[in-house]
Amino acid sequence: MIPNLANYDNLLAKLEYDLQRYLENNHTYSMLDCLMGINAIPEWILHTDTAPAQLKTIAAQKIEVMKGVGFIFDPANLDADLDTQLGFVRLTCNHSKHKTDSPHIPRIKTIGAATFPMVFPATFTPMMFIGDKQVNAAKIIKAALDFWKVQFERFPII
Secondary structure: OOOOOOOHHHHHHHHHHHHHHHHHHOOHHHHHHHHHHHHHHHHHHHOOOOOOHHHHHHHHHHHHHHHOOOOOOOHHHOOOOHHHHHHHHHHHHHHHHHOOOOOOOOOEEEEEEOOOOOOOOOOOEEEEEEOOEEEEHHHHHHHHHHHHHHHHHHOOOO
16 A cells, blocks of 8 residues: 555654664664654644644644744753754754754764663664764654654644
8 A cells, every 4th residue: 555645644654654664774864754754744734724723833833943943952952852852853954954064053973872781682772973962863753753643643633
């Protein structure tokens, strides 16, 4: 069956697919597919006529956070704060495309890392460096996916 990509529910399903692919291959391109999906979801909500008003309000708020309106991106909060994670997504998707050497644009380097003590069979976790900070990329992606999944359950398409 060929999936549809007609609404934000479909985009969330694509994000789940992209995350699974990223977990399997730990490839930077797969990670970027996930980040671009996260970046697009609130815009898709705002431009869907049948989206509930409450969901549109949440999407508009998250877009403001992602754009940095009244919010300062602090990489130290990437592990736990959804708004910081969404700010990182927006910085990566919208600003790095301009290829500036600004220190404010996150540079991403991915690695496979295992924790110690190691339990066999060992599992390598997809990690990325943002500057000097090492972050679990899949954790950031999963946090955003789970946030939107909860919102979609609370406020389904009309």
